[in-house]
Amino acid sequence: MDLSFRRAEPHDTSAAQAAYRRIIDHLADTVDFPHWHTENHPTPAEVAGWIEAGELHLAVDVDDAIAGVVVLNHDAVDAYREAGWAIEAEPHEVLIVHALGVVPDHLGLGVARFLVDASIRVARERRCRAVRLDTYVENLPARRLYARYGFTDLGCHTVRYDGTELDQFHLFEYVL
Numbered sequence: 001m002d003l004s005f006r007r008a009e010p011h012d013t014s015a016a017q018a019a020y021r022r023i024i025d026h027l028a029d030t031v032d033f034p035h036w037h038t039e040n041h042p043t044p045a046e047v048a049g050w051i052e053a054g055e056l057h058l059a060v061d062v063d064d065a066i067a068g069v070v071v072l073n074h075d076a077v078d079a080y081r082e083a084g085w086a087i088e089a090e091p092h093e094v095l096i097v098h099a100l101g102v103v104p105d106h107l108g109l110g111v112a113r114f115l116v117d118a119s120i121r122v123a124r125e126r127r128c129r130a131v132r133l134d135t136y137v138e139n140l141p142a143r144r145l146y147a148r149y150g151f152t153d154l155g156c157h158t159v160r161y162d163g164t165e166l167d168q169f170h171l172f173e174y175v176l
Helices: 010-029 044-052 078-082 111-125 140-149
Strands: 004-007 056-060 066-073 094-102 130-136 152-158 168-175
Touching: 004 111, 010 044, 010 056, 010 066, 010 094, 044 056, 056 111, 066 111, 078 130, 078 152, 078 168, 094 111, 111 130, 111 140, 130 140, 140 152, 140 168
Parallel strands: 094 130
Antiparallel strands: 004 056, 056 066, 066 094, 130 168, 152 168
């Protein structure tokens, strides 16, 4: 599949919100491994905030349709500071991956791998030393993707996010 990767712009807000909504609705109809449907995550306000902050990135196809979404920043929750990472790094030296999702009509086409590749490329461009992320303990497809990709699984940790009771997440690290 021919995809390009770009930062979402303000004019992409409604399309990005719709992409996340399609993902959430698909999860509700199938198996909600990340529990986005049950948690109503992300909200339209979160998506708009990520775009305003310059953190939301899009995988778009040749027709400029959104195939996938990912948030990239340096914001780590408290549990990240307590984890046994392979390397010590300052917050600005670590790219954190959040809310990576593939729009349902693009599933099975390599979009998730494309987003991971692009995220690692962004980390290298920003001269980061590592890429880190977490995924809900029940999200086996994501856990398998990151493990196959070469991320180190630090195991299950208690990670607390505001607005959710989910707190068991696997932490992953990819050292650059």
